[in-house]
Each structure stands twice: as C-alpha cells, then as structure tokens.
Amino acid sequence: MSTSIVSNAYLDENSAKIRAKPVPWEAYHRNGHIDQEELNLIKKVDRQPKAKTEALLLAQGEIYIQLYLSLLKKVQRVDTQSCILVLIMDAITDHAERIPFVFKASVSDPEFPYGPLLRILDSQDEFVQLKGIQILTILLSSESTPLQLQQLQPFLNCLALCVTNPSPNKRDVAVQCLEAILPRTECRKAAWANSSLIAGLVDILRHNPGPQMSYQVGFCLWLLTFEQEIAEEINNNPFTYLQTFRHYTPPHRWAQAAVKEKVIRVIVATFRNLVSKAPAANLPAMLVAQLLPFVKNLCARKWTDEDIIEDVQFLRDELNARFESLTTYDEYSSELTSGHLSWSPVHESDLFWKENAMKLNDKDYEQLKILIKLLNESNDPTVLAVAAHDLGQYVKHYERGKKILTDLGGKTRVMELMSHDNPDVRYQALISVQRLVSHPWAAV
Numbered sequence: 001m002s003t004s005i006v007s008n009a010y011l012d013e014n015s016a017k018i019r020a021k022p023v024p025w026e027a028y029h030r031n032g033h034i035d036q037e038e039l040n041l042i043k044k045v046d047r048q049p050k051a052k053t054e055a056l057l058l059a060q061g062e063i064y065i066q067l068y069l070s071l072l073k074k075v076q077r078v079d080t081q082s083c084i085l086v087l088i089m090d091a092i093t094d095h096a097e098r099i100p101f102v103f104k105a106s107v108s109d110p111e112f113p114y115g116p117l118l119r120i121l122d123s124q125d126e127f128v129q130l131k132g133i134q135i136l137t138i139l140l141s142s143e144s145t146p147l148q149l150q151q152l153q154p155f156l157n158c159l160a161l162c163v164t165n166p167s168p169n170k171r172d173v174a175v176q177c178l179e180a181i182l183p184r185t186e187c188r189k190a191a192w193a194n195s196s197l198i199a200g201l202v203d204i205l206r207h208n209p210g211p212q213m214s215y216q217v218g219f220c221l222w223l224l225t226f227e228q229e230i231a232e233e234i235n236n237n238p239f240t241y242l243q244t245f246r247h248y249t250p251p252h253r254w255a256q257a258a259v260k261e262k263v264i265r266v267i268v269a270t271f272r273n274l275v276s277k278a279p280a281a282n283l284p285a286m287l288v289a290q291l292l293p294f295v296k297n298l299c300a301r302k303w304t305d306e307d308i309i310e311d312v313q314f315l316r317d318e319l320n321a322r323f324e325s326l327t328t329y330d331e332y333s334s335e336l337t338s339g340h341l342s343w344s345p346v347h348e349s350d351l352f353w354k355e356n357a358m359k360l361n362d363k364d365y366e367q368l369k370i371l372i373k374l375l376n377e378s379n380d381p382t383v384l385a386v387a388a389h390d391l392g393q394y395v396k397h398y399e400r401g402k403k404i405l406t407d408l409g410g411k412t413r414v415m416e417l418m419s420h421d422n423p424d425v426r427y428q429a430l431i432s433v434q435r436l437v438s439h440p441w442a443a444v
Contacts, residue, residue, distance in 0.1 A: 005141065005180045006134045010169040014127050015086045020047060023083050033074055041067050045087065057091055057098070065091060065101040066108060072116040073109075078125045085120070085131040092138060099142050113139060114151050121158040130173045133158060137177040141184070152190045156197055163200030171204065175216045182223035192230050211260045218266035225270055231277035235285045235338065261305045268298065268311040275318050283322045284334035288342075292319040329356050336370050339378070341386035347393075357397035365404065368394065372410040381422035388414055388425065392432030402436055411436050 023046065029039045041064065045053045057064055068091070072084045092098050105112035117139070120132035136155055140147060162174035178197075181187040191197055201217050209217070225231050271291065274282040286292075298312040326334065332346045346352045360368040371394075374387045391410055395401045405411050414436065417429035 005137055006173055006176045008130070008169060008173050008176070011127070011130060011134065011173070014082075015089070015131075018079075018082045018086050018127075019090075021079065021083070022047065023080050028075070028080075034071065038067060038071065042071070050090075053090070057095075061091065061095075061098050062101040062104065065098065066105045066112070069102075069105050069112045069116055070109070072120070073111065078123070078128055081120065081123070081128050082125070082131065085128065085135065088135055089131065092135075096142070099138065102139060103143070118151070118154050121154060126167065126169065129158070130162075130169065133162070133173060133177055137180050140187070141180045147184065147186050147190075149190065152187065153194075156190055156194045160194055160197035160200055163197065163204065172213075175201070175204070175213065175220065178220050179216060179223070182220055185227065188224050188227045188230065192224055192227070192233075211263050215260065215263045215266055218263065218270065222266050222270040222273065225273035225277065228277050231274050232281045234274065234278075235282055261303060261308060264298070264303075265305055265308050265311075268295075268308060268315060271315055272311045275315060279318070279322075283319065285338035285340065286319060287323060287326075287331075288335045288338040288340050291315070292323055295319060328352060329359060332356070333367065336367055339370075339374060339383070341374065341383045341390075343382070343386060347386055347389060350393075353393040353397045357394050357401070360394055360401075361398075361404070365408065368401075368404070368410075369408065372405075372408055372413065375410065375413045375417065381420075381425050384417060384420065385422070385424045385428045388417055388428040388432050392428070392435045395432075395435050405436065 025034070025039055025042055025046065028034045029036065034042070044056055045064065065088070068084050068088045072081065072088075075081060075084065088102075092102065102113045114136070117132050117136050120128055121136075123129045123132070133155070140151065140155065159174045159178055162170040163178075165171060178191065178201075182191060201220060204213060204217050225234065271286065275286070295312050295315045298308070299316050303309050328346060329352075331344075332352075335341060335344060335346075341347075360371070371387050371390055374383055375391075378384055378387070391405060391414060395405060402411075411433075414429050414432050417425055418433060420426050420429065
C-alpha cells in the first residue's frame with residue numbers, strides 16, 4: 001500500500017520550510033521536558049540530510065517512531081508540533097513496512113498511537129491540524145483490526161469541520177482523507193452517521209467545483225453506496241446524492257458539463273450501486289428525477305471508458321423496465337414515494353383524481369399520510385404547493401376524506417400554509433381549505 005495518500009501543495013511547501021527551521025531541543029532538555037537520551041536521538045535527525053535520516057530509520061525505525069510519539073505527547077508549542085509531525089510523516093511516507101512500528105508503540109503507552117494525534121486535531125494551527133489528519137488517515141486505513149468509534153468519531157468530526165471550511169486546503173485534504181478511509185465498512189457507516197460531514201460534501205457539489213473535486217466527492221459518495229443500509233436510506237436523507245442533483249445541480253447537467261470521463265464514471269457507477277442494492281428505494285426517485293432520458297442520452301454518446309458503457313446500459317435497461325410497467329397511478333405513486341413532487345400532468349388532471357382519489361386510502365391511508373408528512377417536513381415551496389393541491393383534489397373527489405384528513409392533522413397544516421411566504425403555496429393552501437370547509441348541496 002502506498003503511504004502517499006494525500007497530495008497537497010500547501011502541506012508539501014510548509015513541510016519543506018519546517019524541515020529547515022531550528023527547534024530549541026536543548027531548551028526542552030534544560031526545562032526537563034525531554035531527557036538526555038531523547039535529546040541525543042532527536043539531534044541525530046534534526047535538520048539532517050535525508051540520506052542520513054533514512055540510514056538511522058533503517059537501523060532504529062521502531063525507536064524513532066516511539067520517540068516521535070512521546071515528544072508529540074509532551075510538547076505544546078505549535079512550531080515543535082509541526083516539526084514532529086513532519087518527522088513522523090517523513091518516516092512512513094513510501095515506507096509501509098514502518099507503519100507496524102507506529103501501532104507497536106502502544107506496548108509502551110496505551111495512548112499510542114492515536115491519543116496524541118487525535119488531540120492534535122483540535123489545534124488552531126492549520127498546518128498542524130492538516131498534518132495530523134494526513135498521518136491519521138494512513139494509520140486508520142492501515143489498521144489491521146476493526147476501527148473503534150473513539151478513534152473514528154473525533155477524526156470524522158474534524159473532517160466535517162474541514163469540508164465546510166472556506167480554506168481550500170482544508171477542503172482538499174479532508175476529501176482526500178475521506179476517500180482513503182471509506183473502503184472500510186466501519187468507516188462508511190460512521191461517515192454516513194455524521195450528518196455534518198455528508199452535508200459538507202453535498203455543499204461542495206452545490207458550488208460547482210472543478211472536475212477533480214467533483215470526482216473526489218463523487219468517489220466518496222460512490223464508496224458510501226456499497227453499504228446496503230446507506231443505499232436504502234440515501235434518498236430519504238436531506239443531504240443525499242439524488243436530492244442534491246434533483247434540487248441544485250441536476251445529474252444530467254452536472255455530467256454533461258464535466259470534461260473528464262472519470263467524473264461521468266463515478267456518477268453512473270453510484271447510480272448503478274443504488275439500483276443494484278436498493279431498487280425499490282431508488283428507482284422511483286430516479287424516474288421522477290428524469291434519470292431515464294439522461295441515461296438514454298449517455299448511451300448515445302461515445303465513451304472510451306468501458307465501465308461507463310456497461311453502467312449506462314444497465315441503468316437504461318433497469319429504468320426502462322420500471323417505466324414501461326408503470327400505470328398512470330404508479331407514476332404518481334413513484335413521485336409521491338420519492339418525496340420530490342412537481343407539477344407533472346397527473347396533478348392537474350381532474351379525470352385522474354376522479355378515478356384515483358380513493359386509492360390514497362389504501363393500506364391504512366399510507367399515501368395520504370405521505371402527503372401530510374411532506375406538508376409538515378418539506379421546505380421546498382413546489383413540494384408544499386403540489387401536496388396542498390393534491391389534498392384539495394382528494395377531498396373534492398372523496399367527500400368522506402374531509403374527516404379523515406382532519407383526523408390525521410392534514411387540515412390544520414393546510415390552514416397554516418395559507419400564511420406561507422410563497423404565493424403559490426398560499427394559493428394552493430387556500431383552495432384546499434375552501435374545499436375542506438365547503439358543504440355539498442346534497443347535505444343541505
């Protein structure tokens with residue numbers, strides 16, 4: 001395994017400067033922070049040529065790794081912490097055989113290796129924090145035993161702060177580190193549980209990143225979808241892949257604007273994972289999001305990447321089969337299940353509602369409850385307007401539905417929406433309330 005997981009010019013340039021800066025090791029010794037043996041060892045590698053340092057590490061790698069961790073635990077000064085982190089990184093970069101020495105340090109101190117490095121994550125110094133993340137990424141991705149939450153959570157919390165930080169260096173390093181650890185199933189589950197981290201990734205996509213960052217974030221999301229549980233939940237999470245492209249950057253526009261095939265590949269590979277692992281949860285949303293015409297368009301284009309060809313053909317066939325089996329009410333159900341209501345023709349068809357209004361009562365009012373849930377939970381004005389409209393159509397064509405809707409709390413919510421900021425929501429809510437409170441002539 002390569003230990004050069006994170007490539008970042010800011011880290012490289014500052015590491016080079018730190019290697020040349022003096023550290024007051026003698027003063028640390030005089031103050032009793034390090035002993036004579038530690039002073040002798042550190043002076044042998046301090047600001048020494050790479051060849052000399054490598055020779056020492058070849059002979060005494062385990063001793064030096066333990067020394068670095070001990071020093072990191074003791075010192076508080078940012079410049080000294082920076083130096084130690086650079087020494088650790090230099091020791092393990094392109095030397096995977098030395099990584100076991102890092103884990104072996106726990107024999108002398110149960111806090112090693114993670115304790116001092118995890119504390120570094122709270123540093124206010126950007127270089128110290130990012131260098132700590134870089135080293136932890138190597139350790140977490142190399143760990144031979146299942147990772148524990150006490151190791152993962154502070155690391156992922158730090159990544160979440162970095163991906164939402166305005167610093168491009170923090171975002172870049174955090175996304176690369178996430179890519180490196182997500183092949184591990186425990187990391188995927190822990191990352192998915194960190195809503196701030198997922199929201200941060202999605203926010204990066206919303207702001208039109210370049211092709212490389214688009215690929216890297218897409219790659220992270222692709223890795224997440226290898227978990228069955230995540231594939232089933234992804235369309236219900238407010239920060240999901242599908243909803244992001246549906247509301248902010250529709251997938252067909254995002255993909256067509258990308259100049260690199262690898263960006264297209266990671267998008268369609270993610271969609272394929274979602275269809276393969278959780279078709280019932282994702283195919284309805286994909287049809288509502290107009291993914292079928294997008295995939296058909298991709299099938300008609302020429303690709304040099306065979307994975308793209310195979311994935312888009314798979315998606316086309318699966319979506320097409322689902323689409324051809326749909327009745328008009330199935331289409332409505334798919335849209336309702338996806339939660340992404342829009343002004344598709346069925347909503348405004350009086351014939352559709354005359355024929356299908358009572359179907360909202362099936363399975364203990366399952367779909368009627370979905371409409372009410374959308375009214376209560378959605379922040380999208382279009383979803384609110386369409387849902388309010390549909391409830392109005394329901395009671396218009398099913399008179400007994402008024403009491404049912406009232407009992408389920410739908411009437412109260414529709415009345416609240418008459419004061420919504422959006423004029424379309426207010427209008428649709430008003431029409432629905434009028435229908436809810438009206439009395440048929442037959443009852444007079």
